[in-house]
Amino acid sequence: MTMPDSLRTVEFKDNKVIMIDQTKLPTKLVFVEYDDFNEVAHAIRTLIVRGAPAIGVSGAFGLALAALQSNATVRDELLSDLEDARKVLFETRPTAVNLGWGLEKIMSVAKTGDSADQIRELVIFTAKKMADDDIKINKALGKHGSVLLDDNDTIMTHCNAGALATVAYGTALGVIRATKESGKNVKVIATETRPVQQGSRLTAFELKHDGFDVSLIPDTAVGYSMANGLVDKVIVGADRIVRTGHVFNKIGTYQVAIMAKRHGAPFYVAAPLSTIDMQTLAKDVIIEMRKASEVTGVGDMRTAPDDITVINPAFDMTPPELISGIITEKGVVMAPYEESIPKLFQAN
Numbered sequence: 001m002t003m004p005d006s007l008r009t010v011e012f013k014d015n016k017v018i019m020i021d022q023t024k025l026p027t028k029l030v031f032v033e034y035d036d037f038n039e040v041a042h043a044i045r046t047l048i049v050r051g052a053p054a055i056g057v058s059g060a061f062g063l064a065l066a067a068l069q070s071n072a073t074v075r076d077e078l079l080s081d082l083e084d085a086r087k088v089l090f091e092t093r094p095t096a097v098n099l100g101w102g103l104e105k106i107m108s109v110a111k112t113g114d115s116a117d118q119i120r121e122l123v124i125f126t127a128k129k130m131a132d133d134d135i136k137i138n139k140a141l142g143k144h145g146s147v148l149l150d151d152n153d154t155i156m157t158h159c160n161a162g163a164l165a166t167v168a169y170g171t172a173l174g175v176i177r178a179t180k181e182s183g184k185n186v187k188v189i190a191t192e193t194r195p196v197q198q199g200s201r202l203t204a205f206e207l208k209h210d211g212f213d214v215s216l217i218p219d220t221a222v223g224y225s226m227a228n229g230l231v232d233k234v235i236v237g238a239d240r241i242v243r244t245g246h247v248f249n250k251i252g253t254y255q256v257a258i259m260a261k262r263h264g265a266p267f268y269v270a271a272p273l274s275t276i277d278m279q280t281l282a283k284d285v286i287i288e289m290r291k292a293s294e295v296t297g298v299g300d301m302r303t304a305p306d307d308i309t310v311i312n313p314a315f316d317m318t319p320p321e322l323i324s325g326i327i328t329e330k331g332v333v334m335a336p337y338e339e340s341i342p343k344l345f346q347a348n
């Protein structure tokens with residue numbers, strides 16, 4: 001089973017949202033089509049679509065569907081229907097800031113419309129543009145990051161911050177793609193990323209499809225790989241970066257960062273500016289807790305005793321002292337992040 005080069009993780013076509021059902025990968029490439037924003041909310045909640053930038057754009061597309069679903073004929077009535085839909089979409093996942101960012105962006109554009117028809121047009125146009133921009137941003141980010149990688153480097157990555165976590169191209173994997181495009185040879189080590197296995201199901205699949213030299217390791221082999229000199233650098237994505245440079249990303253990222261520090265491997269985070277939250281403090285970021293069944297079994301097979309108490313956080317926080325640089329579409333910033341991050345928003 002192969003994935004066509006031009007494939008998008010999520011798109012808006014013929015007034016429908018079309019997305020890859022990522023719960024079926026890597027064995028089946030299945031597309032789902034939605035014409036109801038509630039179905040998009042369900043898709044985000046159940047990880048049919050996941051990854052911070054991908055859920056940001058999916059939220060925006062959800063509002064585009066809500067605009068089409070609404071029978072409102074006057075401006076304020078439509079804005080009120082959109083606000084109801086925004087709440088439903090926002091409540092699906094709490095940690096990635098891109099979801100709220102995408103929804104807010106659409107709502108503020110909607111409010112500039114004078115009539116219901118104009119709002120519908122504006123919302124659909126803006127959501128589609130956000131999707132196109134996502135690819136451009138990832139390519140710019142990838143180029144900036146590629147200068148940090150050397151010929152013949154082996155890069156470890158965790159979770160999936162690839163095409164499948166964005167509209168296309170990826171963030172952390174975008175840097176790896178851009179490095180290859182610049183003529184350098186690069187190998188990848190992908191962690192399996194239990195419990196949902198975004199590393200084995202998605203990253204290994206995506207990189208293998210695109211012809212990269214990728215090796216899969218269990219999460220428990222991160223220390224072994226670094227201690228045995230198998231890793232030159234680490235690049236991961238992010239769900240939320242706060243102004244102090246604390247990075248929230250897939251559970252296990254913190255362990256990888258600690259290990260990278262111990263073994264002297266630079267640890268980079270690649271993310272668009274839409275992932276940076278200048279308002280919230282690290283201590284106030286909500287870490288999503290997911291259901292126990294993700295941990296008590298693998299697929300349909302049960303691997304833990306009945307009624308076991310489970311702690312299943314979906315994300316963790318990596319502190320700035322473990323981060324060698326944050327790669328964005330506006331360039332790479334380094335510590336002290338409280339000084340360097342605000343400058344990203346001033347750059348043209």
Ligand code: MRU
Pocket residue numbers: 050051052053096158159160161162165166170171172198236237238239249250251314
């Ligand atoms: O639970 P997920 O699969 O949505 O978590 C995804 C991650 O943690 C990614 O690393 C992050 O969203 C960056 S995606 C470019």
